[in-house]
Amino acid sequence: xxxxxxxxxxxxxxxxxxxxxxxxxxxxxxxxxxxxxxxxxxxxxxxxxxxxxxxxxxxxxxxxxxxxxxxxxxxxxxxxxxxx
Numbered sequence: 001x002x003x004x005x006x007x008x009x010x011x012x013x014x015x016x017x018x019x020x021x022x023x024x025x026x027x028x029x030x031x032x033x034x035x036x037x038x039x040x041x042x043x044x045x046x047x048x049x050x051x052x053x054x055x056x057x058x059x060x061x062x063x064x065x066x067x068x069x070x071x072x073x074x075x076x077x078x079x080x081x082x083x084x
Contacts, residue, residue, distance in 0.1 A: 001046045003058045004077045005066055008039035013071045042066055054078050 009015050015037050022036035044061075048054040058076050067074040 001048055001051070001054045002079050003044040003046055003054060004079075005042040005044070005058060005062060006039060006075045006077075007042070007062075007067050007072050008037055008074075010071055010073050051078055 009018075018036040018038045021038060022033060025033050025036070044058065046054050046057065048057060055076060055078050058078065062074050062076065063069060
């Protein structure tokens with residue numbers, strides 16, 4: 001199974017990197033871009049074949065290591081790694 005974890009800063013947490021990206025886009029002439037928030041994506045190839053177990057494993061990984069749940073939110077997508 002393939003797991004994809006999208007991690008972003010929680011609303012209300014300052015995002016200086018997102019702000020810098022927004023300023024850079026404006027200086028390059030891209031108009032109409034509102035607030036920019038940046039994050040990270042982590043892809044995991046799991047040996048587990050049971051969707052529910054894989055979901056619980058990745059949830060535990062997020063809580064223990066992958067996300068700082070004080071300031072970050074995360075979203076997990078589990079899928080078949082044989083599909084593109």
